[in-house]
Amino acid sequence: MASSIRVRATSNGDTTEVQALIQHPMDSGFVKDAKGEIIPPHFIQQLTFEYDGKPVFVADWGGGVSKDPYVKFAFKGGKKGGDLKVSWVDNKGATDTTTAKIQ
Amino acid sequence: MNITTSEFFRTRRLVLKGAGVAALIGLGVVPFDVPQALAAANDKYPEEAFKQKTEADAIKALYGKTAEPSDKVKMDAPEIAENGAVVPISATTTLADVTSISFLVSENPISLIASYKIPAGTLPSVANRIKMAKTSNVTVIVEAGGKLYSARKEIKVTVGGCGG
Structure with a gap:
């Protein structure tokens, strides 16, 4: 299965800029479907970015984050060719992980 | 006899483990405990x-x-x-x-x-x-x-x- 995570990490010397796009419904639990039944909550709770074995960014999310969430941040100390590990876990316990090379 | 032996080993392992941790704390060198505690605090979902x-x-x-x-x-x-x-x-x-x-x-x-x-x-x-x-x-x-x-x-x- 293709990964749900798309990451782009670009180094411009000192700083590494990271953009991530994840495929996930991010159902808040407040929306009703066509039949008027509430769609149960299903959203990513925690998204972690690790570089060199240390977390460089941790996102704690609720159901208020948009569907197919996007996030952008930057950190110092990343090297070109280095591995950035990205993983998430949702409220149903599902997870996904990927590793991206810093470009 | 077998049971006694395994129990003996388990006890011995626990004692050793305990002694190790105690020694580390005693020396004031806790090489992995601090980062672990920090990571745990950081990782908790609110x-x-x-x-x-x-x-x-x-x-x-x-x-x-x-x-x-x-x-x-x-x-x-x-x-x-x-x-x-x-x-x-x-x-x-x-x-x-x-x-x-x-x-x-x-x-x-x-x-x-x-x-x-x-x-x-x-x-x-x-x-x-x-x-x-x-x-x-x-x-x-x-x-x-x-x-x-x-x-x-x-x-x-x-x-x-x-x-x-």
Whole structure:
């Protein structure tokens, strides 16, 4: 299965800029479907970015984050060719992980 | 005989383990305990804060203190969001020693949207996309040097992203 995570990490010397796009419904639990039944909550709770074995960014999310969430941040100390590990876990316990090379 | 032996070994292992930890603490060298404790504190998902309905309760559950407005917290967001399901918002700050940045929408059924932990070395700047049920104040909280600073802006929503 293709990964749900798309990451782009670009180094411009000192700083590494990271953009991530994840495929996930991010159902808040407040929306009703066509039949008027509430769609149960299903959203990513925690998204972690690790570089060199240390977390460089941790996102704690609720159901208020948009569907197919996007996030952008930057950190110092990343090297070109280095591995950035990205993983998430949702409220149903599902997870996904990927590793991206810093470009 | 067998049982006795295995029990003996188990006991012995426990004793050894205990002695090892005690020795480390005794020496004041705890090479792996400190990072582990930090990681544990960092990794915990703030379940309670994401259950609070109002902005004030969410901030209290998340940080246990209140924020003061600061012009050093900058929020970049549209004046009017045509689609409440996807509202692009980013926040940045010139404050030093930032440890976290959080986004809250006061009129949403659950106020807290996202809370980002910023370890040392990561820039205090985040962009993301959030859902808004209706026109509302959006608040960004920056935790810096143990204190909370906030910025707030009203965003008008023409089509809500939480109704149905």
